[in-house]
Amino acid sequence: MTKPIELTTKMRSPMKVLSLCTGIAGDAAAFLHAGISHEMIAVAEFDPLASAVLACRFPGVLNLGDINAINHWKVYHGKVDLIITGIPCQPYSSAGRQLGSEDARDLSTRVCEIIATVAPRFILIENVPQFRTVQGGKPFAEFTGAIERAGYSLGYQVIDAQDFVPQRRKRLFLCAYRGTPSTSPSELLAFAAGGAGRAKPGGAICDRARSDPPGSSSVLYPPRLGTIMASGSGLNRAGMKGHEMDFYVVQEFPEWGLTVRRPTPLEVLRAQGFPDWWLDDVTYRGRPLTNNQRYQLVGNSWPVPVAAAILSEINAHWFAPASK
Structure with missing residues (x-):
């Protein structure tokens, strides 16, 4: 029988993480894949099916539920190193009507408000590539502008999962940092996407993702x-x-x-x-x-080794005292 996963490692100075729109915790799987010391402060997922997965895998971690229904984000101020989230893609995906900010399911503004309140050192966000272009790019410009006004330098890049796993999956990743990093967010994403990332399996996950889909040469x-x-x-x-x-x-x-x-x-x-x-x-x-x-x-999740490559770069380049 599979045991629940303990998300707090015993390594020194674990990265403290707040996960929003968590789904089945592809972010937690990425930390484990990369062997990065971390502590999940809380997750936030309202879907009951995905929440059932979280309750089974991580019974000791608080699930905050719907981020629109939570108003006590200030309690996390100064206690979080990283906010990580896959913002719901339905308002922007080409599979839908692409209503962008006019879609009631859009959570981009809410996520920006949470970031400004919690003020983590790092941010990692995933969405579909169309997030940049829907409605002439206005929602994306407002989103990135709000993050920059909150005191972050940021970068973004589309990464195709087929370079990591046997699936074609292009996704937009946005990375941001509060302070002055030794490596810019754009450079970090380029390292991760270009194969310079440190996403070697080093944690609890065995890497079988690059085999054929059914795992057979036949x-x-x-x-x-x-x-x-x-x-x-x-x-x-x-x-x-x-x-x-x-x-x-x-x-x-x-x-x-x-x-x-x-x-x-x-x-x-x-x-x-x-x-x-x-x-x-x-x-x-x-x-x-x-x-x-x-x-x-x-x-509904995201490719684990891609997130692991980016998190490995964050851990390697930026896990040091922030510059004021």
Whole structure:
């Protein structure tokens, strides 16, 4: 039986982390993947399905729930080194109506308010690339402007997960720092994206992400999966459009010959870089997770080794006394 994960390491000076819009804690998995000493102060996730995963994996960590319903962020002022969040992408994703700041689900303004109140030393944010361009780029300009006015230098870069895991997944990463860093946020993201990152597996996770999706040399197609989405497009329903075709796995079995099938939940979990056991023993409303629920949870997360590469650079370049 899989044991809950203890997020506080015994190493000296752990990085104190506040995770917002946590999902299934791809950020925590990234810390473990990179072997970075850290302490999760709290997480914030309102989705009941994702919250069930957090309660199983991290029973000792407070889940604050909906960030819009919380007004006591001042208690975390001066107690957090890093705020990390994957802001909900629905207002900006090309899969939706791209209403941006006019979408009721947009949390970018709220996240900026939390950052200004908590004043962490570091910030790491993930979203879809369209976050930069929707509504002529106005919401993104307002978002980055608010962070800069709060006293941060920042940089951003689109990184494709296929350089780290067997999945094509372009995402925009924004990194910011309060004070004067020895390495600029833009340079740090470039190091991480260009292979100079220190994302070597060094913690609790064994790195199996770069193998073929089903982990077998007998897989003939695809070399990497398409972008995994929470809708399960191509996974739990017919994939007959564009990238969905890249979820048909063509594999040669000694017993049955050439077979066409869809990826299993385990293969999808590996394609995001999670360890095989991440969703083990999780129950929702008293029942084990269904395949569709697993696809949804993994599709809503972010690629673990990409986040690990960025966090490794933060840890290496910036984990030193901040300049005033």
